[in-house]
Amino acid sequence: MQDILTGLNPAQKKAVEAVEGPVLILAGPGSGKTRVITHRIAYLIKVVGITPHRIMAVTFTNKAAREMETRLNQLAPSAVGRLTMGTFHAICARILRQDGLPLGVPSDFVIYDDDDQQSLIKQAMAELELDPKRYPPASIKNAISQAKSQLVLPAYYFEKGRSYFEEMVGRVYELYEKRLKQNKALDFDDLLLKVVQLFKQYPEVLAGYQERYLHVMVDEFKIPIWFSTNWSRCFQPSTEISVWWVTLTSLFIHGVLQTLEMFLTLRLIIRVRKWFCLSRTIAPLKIFWKQLHVLLPRTADASLSVCGPKTNPASL
Numbered sequence: 001m002q003d004i005l006t007g008l009n010p011a012q013k014k015a016v017e018a019v020e021g022p023v024l025i026l027a028g029p030g031s032g033k034t035r036v037i038t039h040r041i042a043y044l045i046k047v048v049g050i051t052p053h054r055i056m057a058v059t060f061t062n063k064a065a066r067e068m069e070t071r072l073n074q075l076a077p078s079a080v081g082r083l084t085m086g087t088f089h090a091i092c093a094r095i096l097r098q099d100g101l102p103l104g105v106p107s108d109f110v111i112y113d114d115d116d117q118q119s120l121i122k123q124a125m126a127e128l129e130l131d132p133k134r135y136p137p138a139s140i141k142n143a144i145s146q147a148k149s150q151l152v153l154p155a156y157y158f159e160k161g162r163s164y165f166e167e168m169v170g171r172v173y174e175l176y177e178k179r180l181k182q183n184k185a186l187d188f189d190d191l192l193l194k195v196v197q198l199f200k201q202y203p204e205v206l207a208g209y210q211e212r213y214l215h216v217m218v219d220e221f222k223i224p225i226w227f228s229t230n231w232s233r234c235f236q237p238s239t240e241i242s243v244w245w246v247t248l249t250s251l252f253i254h255g256v257l258q259t260l261e262m263f264l265t266l267r268l269i270i271r272v273r274k275w276f277c278l279s280r281t282i283a284p285l286k287i288f289w290k291q292l293h294v295l296l297p298r299t300a301d302a303s304l305s306v307c308g309p310k311t312n313p314a315s316l
Contacts, residue, residue, distance in 0.1 A: 004042050004075065008035070015276045016040045019048055019215075023274050031278035037219050038068050041083070042075035044215055052082035054212060058091055059219040065090070068219070084213070092191040096198070099205050103198050105186065112180070112187045117141055120183075124175040135168050143169040144176060148189035151196070199234045206234055 005013055012032050015025055016039045027033035041057060044050040059065050065086050072080050084091065097107045112120065121137045121144070143166070147157055154174040158167070180186065186194065199206040 004039055004046060008032070008039060011276060011278050012036050012039075015278065016043050018274050018276070019044060021274070023276070025276045025278065027278040033278060034064065034067055034071065034219065036278065037217055038071040038075060040217065041072060041079075045076050045079050050214060052076075052079040054214045056084040056091070056213045056216045057219070058086070058088055058217070060087060062087060062090075064219060089188055089191045092195040093186075095195050095209075096186070096191065099202075099208075100194065100198060102202050102205070103194055104181070105194060106184050108184065110183070110185045111191070112185050116185070117187050120179055121172060121176055124172050124179060127175060128171055130168060130172070135165070135172075140169055140172050144173050145187075145189050147173065148193050151193065196234070209234075 005016065008016060009032070012035065015023070015036050019040075025033070025036070027036075037057065041055060044055060045052055057068060059068065068085060069080060072083070072085075084094075086094075093111065096103075096105050096109070100109075101107065118137055118141055121141050122132065125132060125135065125137060125140070147153075147169075152160065154170065154177055157170040157173055160166075180190070199209075
């Protein structure tokens with residue numbers, strides 16, 4: 001155990017050793033968040049005795065996934081091949097290839113990148129005789145992506161459309177989805193959307209994943225909030241979302257107040273027992289931490305534990 005905890009500061013050690021119930025962690029660049037999540041996986045395997053088959057580690061970028069794998073090869077080399085580890089999109093693609101057939105998703109589907117999507121949208125617009133100068137394909141693509149991020153399918157898009165442009169988007173969206181299906185293809189938004197649909201519409205499929213994974217650790221908070229919350233609900237209450245990171249990137253992208261809202265919403269959804277702050281030296285994190293101390297007394301459960309270096313919020 002000593003080898004696993006070597007090199008960790010007190011706050012990082014507490015986060016690694018917090019193995020019971022959902023845990024929420026706030027961390028900025030240089031605070032050791034990737035170190036903590038990899039050491040925590042090794043701690044679960046070597047100290048707690050959890051089999052790697054029952055651990056999932058999810059991140060946002062391929063680079064972060066590779067970094068986690070490299071570090072785990074040093075801490076628990078025999079376990080890496082038995083872990084479920086990768087980006088959200090990669091893990092969702094794996095789930096759909098294995099269990100997506102009830103949704104009409106074939107196991108040999110192809111994944112369309114941005115260029116493929118743009119090309120298919122242009123084809124759909126040509127079939128519908130829409131002028132690309134009047135309706136830029138990139139704008140149509142962005143509108144369709146936004147609709148999917150809000151769980152709005154083509155049939156409902158027509159109902160909500162209020163402008164002529166939205167009506168045109170709805171027509172393209174409908175044909176675009178038909179062509180995707182004909183080509184046995186999914187775009188990147190589909191990978192997230194269809195997993196949530198799969199788990200909601202086929203609870204027996206979800207039950208299998210809930211049964212398997214005792215610890216689900218999530219590194220990053222950049223994915224759409226609808227997916228964050230739905231993913232979290234899917235793995236409650238049978239399993240725990242062990243770690244959910246809110247990073248400094250989130251503060252810069254969304255701002256302090258919106259990140260606070262997401263943080264508190266997620267905390268309630270996954271019924272957090274403990275939360276940690278690994279770093280409070282960077283200005284946005286200091287502001288976030290101060291506001292969190294103002295808001296938490298009104299929303300926190302009695303069982304909530306505040307961990308990490310103790311700081312008087314008034315001094316921030």
